[in-house]
Amino acid sequence: MSAPLFRMTRVSKSFGATRALVDISFEVRPGEVRALVGENGAGKSTLLGILAGVHAADSGSMEVDGAPFRPRGPAQARRAGVAMIHQELAIAPDLTIAENISLGTEPAHGGIVDRNVTRQRAQSALARLTSTAIDVDRPAREFSLSTLQLVEIARALSSEARVIVLDEPTSSLGKADAARLYVVLRELASRGLGIVVVTHFLEELAQFADTYTVLRDGKRVAEGSMADVTVDGLVAAMVGRPLDAMFPHVPHTVGEVLLRAEHLCGVRAPDDVTLEIRRGEILGIAGLVGAGRSEFLRCLYGLDPVRSGSVKLSGSLLPRSNPRASIRNAIGFLSEDRKGEGLATRQSIEDNMTLSRLEPYSRWGWLSLGRRRAAVSERLQRMRCKPDDPRAVVATLSGGNQQKVAFARLLHQDADVLLLDEPTRGIDVATKSEMYQAIGELAARGKAIVLASSHFPELLHVCDFIAVFQRGRLCAMRPASEWTEATLLRTASGVGS
């Protein structure tokens, strides 16, 4: 077997009291594609940060081709042969493809960029990746995401990278584009490069990666050859507990219809959706990226404009709605974009939790801050939020605790209908489990819950019914027990159920 191209030995990293990484070791050999998997918060981002030189390791060492590797920034890492491709692509949209590929390493004579060399370099790097002709003189903004991903890889190749690290490369790609990308990466590996892929899409890995490393709570908990492990085995290692304990079941009974969407149409999605949500019911919304899951919830809540169709609450027609009216009608919405929309992260927990319902603490617009603080404090303790100081700024909380605050806002406004858009995105396993428990308890109390999720296992275990969306349309709805991951995927991708 060949000598490793890249080796990480017993690397540890702490942030304050948080031990983000503990004694992590792994290797990548030439021609190897290694998958790095783990739940959110397992330490993957920190690990990537160390590889890219954004963070410095507290202890441990790294080697590239046998030479010590201690980058102090992405540029140094790249010069040493390690190129990182982030989830959010580092592409300047107004520069041409060729300029993007040479970005930071422009071929120049006395400060004047040599356009011909730039162009040739781009063309030769792209030619190694794809047979499709790409006009390197066009600005990047004119190209699709999947093409731009190739451009980033081409940039890595043009700087003589030996190891390419990709963070969630397929998260915004369709299935076909993802498959094409994997072919390209396999091809690069076969030419002696080392590839490290961080991804949540475990099913894809089985066909494409050679080896895997599982991180959990900053530790390496499993490692081996992809051929010797099943997807379920990987999940069990990531979660660190049997799946039953992950999804606590709270008995609840389904009652009368509470919310009914009739021929609901949004600007792009939803497209003519008719759907009923009953008291005590957890209704799952499944679908691929762009299927209109979020848009459906946003239309129901009045955040996105409704083009036609209607929404009825307990049989009475809701007028053209907006968030304020929805909150008055006891409809609550949890945004999938916690930082961008869900929470005002620079404000305190108490401000965030009570923003949608300040009435209990106000008279003639005057707030009783003491009463509010007491109420928020009590809620924080009940849901075991850390820290439980209502004055703490939300940005200082971990993702899981931030999500608890966002979720608590819906409980605080006493919503009867809870529209949850990706409620467990980016939170740790323990909090996820608590979230499922809370959702079950709400259903038991007669609330109606709509749960939109890209994570099929979650839908299958938590929901009573699952509706599958495709291109904005509702294409099937059945009890959760009649679905499997495979049938969900087939229906969602339109292959037929």
Place this chain on the structure above:
Amino acid sequence: MSARRGRSRALLAALAPFLGLLSILALSGLYGHFFKPEATFFSGYRLALIAKQTSIIGIGALGMTAVVAAGGIDLSVGALLALTSVTLAQALAAGWPPLLALCATIAVGVTAGALNGLLVTSLRLVPFIVTLGTMLAYRGLAETIADERKIAASAPEWLAGLLDPPAAGSLQFVPSGVWIIVLLAVLLALLLQRTVFGRHVFAIGSNEPTARLCGVAVELRKIEVYALCGFFMALAGVLEFDNLNGQGSPTSGIGAELNIIAAVVIGGGSLSGGRGSVLGSLVGALMITTLGAGCAFAEISEPVQKIVTGAIIVAAVALDRTRQDRER
């Protein structure tokens, strides 16, 4: 980071403008002690002058604090100062009863401010551009009203004498206009910290989509905030009228918007919204005028004074930036 450490750091940050102000005062005092033994910086006359000079920037900074906290900016405040002061002068000159003239001035300020807010929300333009436009428009309006001249008008003592030094031996210490500012500052601080309106303002400034999601009437609130700023600028216009000894000038307040914004920023306001302190802004305003007085006392030329003020603004924001980075 523990909550307690976070709070002590927040306290330190809140104190930073005070420390800046104190060091300027100390430097000026020391300079006087060593180089100008015949004069003293801390004379009652000079301190009253500082208070008087602070009043106009300070009252503008109050209104701007609310705008900045809501994530906006208002570049038209300097022009509003001219517009409202010529409105007052013209109304008085036309023989209106003083109280009516005052009400008209306030109405003009509030309307012009509300128009800013209306344009920002209805056109969905960034406030920087909108108020850059209204800055020119309001200036032109002021010049039209005043026919491009200064307008002299007589007003009763209660309206014209707001910046006059108090009678010797009175317990008032500073001109009554300064006390009005203190009162308004307290009211504004309560409004921002202790009311539903205030919490909505900070929510909008901190993250507008969140505020919308939580059912806050974002557009209405923004219009109210700009109108509030217009209200404060109308009062500043009255003080400016007094400052010019009963004249309204269409060239008043050219460049004042920069000093006002600087005062808010030095005081801990963030131009990306969601943060702003009434007390901090007042201290920031005080700092800018004290710096001017200190430089004048030390016979430092005005150009150098500008350079120093500029450096302090950048330093204040840089300090704030590092604090925010650590928070993250």
